[in-house]
Amino acid sequence: MVREMEPLLLAWSYFRRRKFQLCVDLCTQVLEKSPYDQEPDPELPLSQAAWILKARALTEMVYVDEIDIYQEGIAEMMLDENAIAQVPRPGTSLKLPGTNQTGGPSPAVRPITQAGRPVTGFLRPSTQSGRPGTMEQAIRTPRTAYTARPITSSSGRFVRLGTASMLTNPDGPFINLSRLNLTKYAQKPKLAKALFEYIFHHENDVKTALDLAALSTEHSQYKDWWWKVQVGKCYYRLGMYREAEKQFKSALKQQEMVDTFLYLAKVYISLDQPVTALTLYKQGLDTFPGEVTLLCGIARIYEEMNNIASAAEYYKDVLKQDNTHVEAIACIGSNHFYSDQPEIALRFYRRLLQMGVYNCQLFNNLGLCCFYAQQYDMTLTSFERALSLAKNEEETADVWYNLGHIAVGIGDTNLAHQCFRLALVNNNHHAEAYNNLAVLEMRKGHVEQARALLQTASSLAPHMYEPHFNFAAVSDKHS
Amino acid sequence: MAELKSMFREVLPKQGQLSVEDINTMVLCKPKLLPLKSLTLEKLDKMQQAAQDTIHQQEMAEKEKPPITH
Numbered sequence: 029m030v031r032e033m034e035p036l037l038l039a040w041s042y043f044r045r046r047k048f049q050l051c052v053d054l055c056t057q058v059l060e061k062s063p064y065d066q067e068p069d070p071e072l073p074l075s076q077a078a079w080i081l082k083a084r085a086l087t088e089m090v091y092v093d094e095i096d097i098y099q100e101g102i103a104e105m106m107l108d109e110n111a112i113a114q115v116p117r118p119g120t121s122l123k124l125p126g127t128n129q130t131g132g133p134s135p136a137v138r139p140i141t142q143a144g145r146p147v148t149g150f151l152r153p154s155t156q157s158g159r160p161g162t163m164e165q166a167i168r169t170p171r172t173a174y175t176a177r178p179i180t181s182s183s184g185r186f187v188r189l190g191t192a193s194m195l196t197n198p199d200g201p202f203i204n205l206s207r208l209n210l211t212k213y214a215q216k217p218k219l220a221k222a223l224f225e226y227i228f229h230h231e232n233d234v235k236t237a238l239d240l241a242a243l244s245t246e247h248s249q250y251k252d253w254w255w256k257v258q259v260g261k262c263y264y265r266l267g268m269y270r271e272a273e274k275q276f277k278s279a280l281k282q283q284e285m286v287d288t289f290l291y292l293a294k295v296y297i298s299l300d301q302p303v304t305a306l307t308l309y310k311q312g313l314d315t316f317p318g319e320v321t322l323l324c325g326i327a328r329i330y331e332e333m334n335n336i337a338s339a340a341e342y343y344k345d346v347l348k349q350d351n352t353h354v355e356a357i358a359c360i361g362s363n364h365f366y367s368d369q370p371e372i373a374l375r376f377y378r379r380l381l382q383m384g385v386y387n388c389q390l391f392n393n394l395g396l397c398c399f400y401a402q403q404y405d406m407t408l409t410s411f412e413r414a415l416s417l418a419k420n421e422e423e424t425a426d427v428w429y430n431l432g433h434i435a436v437g438i439g440d441t442n443l444a445h446q447c448f449r450l451a452l453v454n455n456n457h458h459a460e461a462y463n464n465l466a467v468l469e470m471r472k473g474h475v476e477q478a479r480a481l482l483q484t485a486s487s488l489a490p491h492m493y494e495p496h497f498n499f500a501a502v503s504d505k506h507s
Numbered sequence: 508m509a510e511l512k513s514m515f516r517e518v519l520p521k522q523g524q525l526s527v528e529d530i531n532t533m534v535l536c537k538p539k540l541l542p543l544k545s546l547t548l549e550k551l552d553k554m555q556q557a558a559q560d561t562i563h564q565q566e567m568a569e570k571e572k573p574p575i576t577h
Contacts, residue, residue, distance in 0.1 A: 090554060092547055093547055096545065138537070139539055149540065149543070150543050150545065151542040151544045355543075358542070358543045361540075366540075385543065387543070387544075388541070389541035389544070390543060392541050393540045393541060396538050396540060426541055429539065430538050433538040436535065460536035464535050464536055467533045467534075467535055492536065494534050494536050497533075497534055501531045501532075502533075504531065505531070
């Protein structure tokens with residue numbers, strides 16, 4: 029005879045094993061048996077527990093670390109009035125990457141992004157968020173990795189995720205926010221924290237979350253740093269950076285936490301004050317020496333300010349503390365590759381492979397490193413693996429593009445031609461492939477085709493110097 | 508080897524002009540290391556994909572429903 033487990037305990041167990049859907053289903057059953065609906069009733073502790081657990085499970089399902097989210101929508105970028113100086117001095121702004129004073133690789137060696145920064149070895153939600161100069165550019169730049177179109181407002185993405193989760197639920201949302209009596213919840217700190225996280229992460233209703241957080245801070249007589257941080261988070265999402273700054277600073281006075289330092293630095297980065305952010309990170313390091321996230325934050329800022337040498341130094345510090353830090357390994361690796369040391373880069377990427385990273389990007393990088401480090405046996409197999417692991421057409425296009433370079437390197441122009449063509453088939457906006465194809469066409473003596481290709485390339489990527497240079501060279505020769 | 512040496516003698520001109528013609532060659536774009544994606548970004552992408560799939564499925568289901576006839 030099988031004895032049934034106590035359902036709430038089982039739900040807890042599911043939650044701890046991160047089987048959130050099962051946990052939610054079970055909690056729903058418990059709640060159906062002893063309905064608790066909107067109002068938490070102190071008489072029914074069991075249903076209250078189930079209610080909290082369900083809220084937490086639903087939150088965990090869509091939880092994304094808020095520190096890592098910096099997405100800027102077009103509205104935020106173009107209508108930004110938070111920056112203090114419109115024409116900042118060099119080295120004090122993230123908007124102008126500035127010239128490279130530190131002797132890092134020039135764009136002739138290391139490709140640059142549209143914002144004029146050297147390509148990075150690691151992609152976070154915030155990378156490539158360099159503010160474009162014109163509206164047209166803003167619309168054209170992809171916001172995230174490759175896929176996403178620019179989002180119109182930074183909250184748009186979250187709202188969409190929220191609606192989708194609601195659609196899956198035939199009975200409508202779990203908690204009806206408009207019917208909540210927030211004052212009542214604010215008086216129950218344990219319940220309020222779970223509820224806040226649910227509203228903030230799952231429902232993405234920042235305004236309601238802010239109301240709840242404000243009431244709760246008031247209830248705790250402004251003595252709870254956690255609530256202050258939450259109020260600050262809400263302000264940040266709403267784009268009220270100065271208010272957010274106040275909250276985070278006040279929270280830091282009460283209790284110094286790594287998270288709070290990171291949030292406050294995020295505010296400064298949004299206000300385009302990288303130097304203040306750097307000082308803050310260093311101040312944080314005094315309290316938490318060797319903290320990886322703080323070190324990594326410093327390295328990121330240096331990288332965005334185009335100070336590659338300092339960035340590499342800090343990434344090395346990160347690796348001293350945590351030698352499995354993927355971001356640091358990838359950035360140092362790409363740095364070595366573009367400073368003409370592919371064999372060292374190869375060792376870093378191999379390390380990533382040993383750690384269990386297994387994706388298209390890594391194999392592509394391994395293939396490139398192998399080729400330039402003259403380990404030809406591994407090159408093509410790596411690229412084959414990369415192609416088989418590619419998740420979308422943009423990734424496939426990039427792998428074919430790089431394979432084209434291998435073909436150029438071994439002197440097989442026919443293969444190179446086909447590779448670049450395949451890159452274009454997969455991604456019709458691959459400016460680099462257009463440019464390289466034009467060079468190959470010129471070798472064959474097809475001047476007009478080369479011209480057309482170069483024009484396409486330069487209109488697709490005005491930030492690259494190669495198409496302009498080549499077009500000038502062609503015009504000079506055959507004017 | 509001795510014969511070869513006698514056959515080819517190196518010539519090092521010590522006088523005269525040296526001219527180098529500067530030829531404009533076209534440049535290729537550089538190979539591109541692909542940046543690895545952070546966990547947060549992967550999770551966001553996955554969630555967005557899942558959300559789109561759900562919406563898509565619902566739309567398909569609605570289309571497949573037979574139209575209401577009177």
